[in-house]
Amino acid sequence: MDTLDTPSDNQLYALPWMVGTLVARTAETPTAMTLEIDVPGWRGALAGQHVDVRLTAEDGYSTQRSYSLASAGTMGLPGVPPDPAAHGSRIALTVQVVDGGEVSPYLTEDLQVGDQIELRGPVGHWFVWQPADPHPVQLIGGGSGLVPLMSMLRTRRLAGSRAPFRLVVSVRTPADAIYADELEALGGDVEITRVWTRRAPESWTGPVGRIDAALLEAACFPPDERAHVFVCGPTPFVEAVADTLVDLGHDPERIRTERFGPTGP
Amino acid sequence: MAIISRGFRGKRDVDPRIPPGQYLERGFPVLSAGPTPRADLSTWTFSITAGGAPRASWTWSELTHLPHDDIVKDIHCVTKWSKLDSAWRGISLDTLLDGVEVAPEEQYAMAHCDGGYTTNVPLADLRGGKAWIAYQYDGAPLPPEHGGPARLLIPHLYFWKSAKWVRSLDLMTEDTWGFWERLGYHAYGDPWKEQRYWGD
Numbered sequence: 255m256d257t258l259d260t261p262s263d264n265q266l267y268a269l270p271w272m273v274g275t276l277v278a279r280t281a282e283t284p285t286a287m288t289l290e291i292d293v294p295g296w297r298g299a300l301a302g303q304h305v306d307v308r309l310t311a312e313d314g315y316s317t318q319r320s321y322s323l324a325s326a327g328t329m330g331l332p333g334v335p336p337d338p339a340a341h342g343s344r345i346a347l348t349v350q351v352v353d354g355g356e357v358s359p360y361l362t363e364d365l366q367v368g369d370q371i372e373l374r375g376p377v378g379h380w381f382v383w384q385p386a387d388p389h390p391v392q393l394i395g396g397g398s399g400l401v402p403l404m405s406m407l408r409t410r411r412l413a414g415s416r417a418p419f420r421l422v423v424s425v426r427t428p429a430d431a432i433y434a435d436e437l438e439a440l441g442g443d444v445e446i447t448r449v450w451t452r453r454a455p456e457s458w459t460g461p462v463g464r465i466d467a468a469l470l471e472a473a474c475f476p477p478d479e480r481a482h483v484f485v486c487g488p489t490p491f492v493e494a495v496a497d498t499l500v501d502l503g504h505d506p507e508r509i510r511t512e513r514f515g516p517t518g519p
Numbered sequence: 520m521a522i523i524s525r526g527f528r529g530k531r532d533v534d535p536r537i538p539p540g541q542y543l544e545r546g547f548p549v550l551s552a553g554p555t556p557r558a559d560l561s562t563w564t565f566s567i568t569a570g571g572a573p574r575a576s577w578t579w580s581e582l583t584h585l586p587h588d589d590i591v592k593d594i595h596c597v598t599k600w601s602k603l604d605s606a607w608r609g610i611s612l613d614t615l616l617d618g619v620e621v622a623p624e625e626q627y628a629m630a631h632c633d634g635g636y637t638t639n640v641p642l643a644d645l646r647g648g649k650a651w652i653a654y655q656y657d658g659a660p661l662p663p664e665h666g667g668p669a670r671l672l673i674p675h676l677y678f679w680k681s682a683k684w685v686r687s688l689d690l691m692t693e694d695t696w697g698f699w700e701r702l703g704y705h706a707y708g709d710p711w712k713e714q715r716y717w718g719d
Contacts, residue, residue, distance in 0.1 A: 267703065267716075267717040267718055268716070268717060268718025268719070269716050269717075269718065269719075271521075273522055306599075308521070308540075309524040309527045309529070310521040310522065310523055310524055310527070311523070311524065311527050311528055311529055312523055314521075315528075315529050315531060315533075316521060316529075316540075317529055317540075317542055318540045318542075318599050319542075319599055320598055320599060356529055356530040356542065360524065360526075360527050364525075364526050364527070365524075369524075369525065370522045371522065371524065372521065372522050377703065377716065378702070378703065379702040379703050380552050380699075380702050381552075489548070489549040489664065493549075493555060493664055496553070496554035496555065497554060497555065499554070500554050506553055506554045506556070506634065507553070507635065509553050509554050510552065510553060511551060511552065511553055511554065513548075513549050513550060513551060514548070515546070515548055
C-alpha cells in the first residue's frame with residue numbers, strides 16, 4: 255500500500271479548528287442539503303477527503319461529526335497555486351439528514367447563510383484520487399456515498415484530466431438522487447450506470463433492485479484494466495459490492511472503501 | 520473561544536465514560552479501508568515475530584484453547600462514535616507475550632493483518648491486562664466485517680489501533696508508523712487527549 259512520507263515534524267501538518275461562513279444552501283433532495291462554506295485560510299484538499307465539523311451550544315456543550323467534501327478545493331491540481339483569495343477557499347459539503355440525528359438536522363435546517371461554523375481538515379489520505387494519475391477509475395456509490403465520488407468527478411473536470419472514469423450510482427428512488435442534473439451533463443464523458451433499488455423513473459426500462467454481480471460485471475472496467483476502484487456507501491452496500499468485485503476477479507488491493515453506519519438490522 | 524452555533528442544543532447523551540468530541544453510538548459501525556478479507560481457519564495462524572523473525576506461533580485451535588478473558592469495555596472510534604459496554608472474548612496479550620522472549624530494547628510492536636493493514640502500538644500498551652486477541656463479540660464468533668476471525672482489542676486507544684484480521688505482532692526497537700499513522704492519524708491515539716490526527 256502506498257503512503258505519504260513520514261514527516262519529521264508532524265506539527266507542520268496539524269489541523270487547527272477554522273471558522274467558516276455559510277454562503278449558500280442548495281436542497282439536493284428533500285433530505286439532502288449542499289452547504290457551500292467559505293473558509294479563510296483553507297489550504298485545499300484532495301478529492302475524496304472529509305472534514306470534521308464542530309457545533310457548540312451557548313452553555314459550552316459541543317459535538318463533532320465528519321462529512322465528506324463534495325468539492326475539494328484545488329489541492330493537487332497542476333498549475334493551480336494555493337491562492338487564498340481564489341475560490342480555493344470555498345468548500346462544499348452535502349449533508350444527508352439522519353433521522354433522530356444530533357448534527358445533520360441542525361446543518362440542513364437551522365444553519366443559515368451568513369452563520370459561522372467550526373471545522374478542521376482535510377482528513378483522510380487513503381480514499382483519495384490524485385488528478386495527475388492517468389489510470390482508469392471506477393466509482394461505485396450508494397445513497398449519500400456518492401458525495402466523495404462527486405468530489406473526484408468535479409476535480410477531474412477542474413484538472414482537465416483525461417483519465418477514464420466510470421460511475422455506478424445506486425439510490426432508492428428518483429427523489430433520492432443527488433446531483434442528478436450535474437451527472438446528466440457528465441454523461442458524454444463519464445460512463446454512468448444508474449441503479450434504482452425501490453422505484454425507477456417512469457421512463458426507465460431496466461430492472462429495479464439491488465446491485466448484483468451481473469450488473470457490476472457489465473458496468474465496471476474489467477479486472478484486467480486494473481482500474482482504481484472507490485466504493486462508498488452504507489456498510490451492507492459496501493460489503494456486498496466489494497465482496498462481489500473480488501469474486502469477479504478485481505484485485506482487493508486496488509479497491510478502496512469508505513463505509514458509514516452499522517451492519518445490517 | 521469556540522464559535523457558538525446559534526440555537527444549537529444537541530442531544531446531550533453525556534456520560535463520563537464518553538471522551539471529548541465523541542458521541543454515543545448504540546449500533547456498531549464498520550470502518551475498513553478495503554474489502555473484507557476471507558480467512559481459512561485450517562491454515563490460519565497468529566504469530567509473534569521480532570524484526571520479521573519468528574518467536575512464537577499459534578494455530579486457530581491452539582489459540583482458542585488458551586485461557587480466555589471475557590471483557591466488557593467501552594470503545595472509541597476516531598470517526599467520533601463511542602460504544603459503551605461492548606462484550607468480547609479473547610486471549611490476553613499478557614498470556615501470549617509471557618511465553619515469548621522479549622529483549623529490553625523491543626519497546627514497540629506493529630500489528631500485521633490480512634489485507635495489508637498495519638498499526639503500531641507501544642509494547643507497554645499491550646501488557647498489564649490492557650489488550651487482547653479477540654475472537655468473539657457479544658457471545659458469537661466475531662463477524663468478518665468487524666475483524667473476524669480475530670482482531671486486536673486495545674480499548675484504551677482509538678479503535679483503529681484494534682486492528683481487524685490480525686495475523687501477527689512484530690516486536691520493534693523503534694516506533695515505526697502503521698497504515699493510518701502514515702496517512703495523517705496520530706501515532707499513539709489516546710481518546711481522552713483527542714489524539715486524532717498528526718499534531719494533536
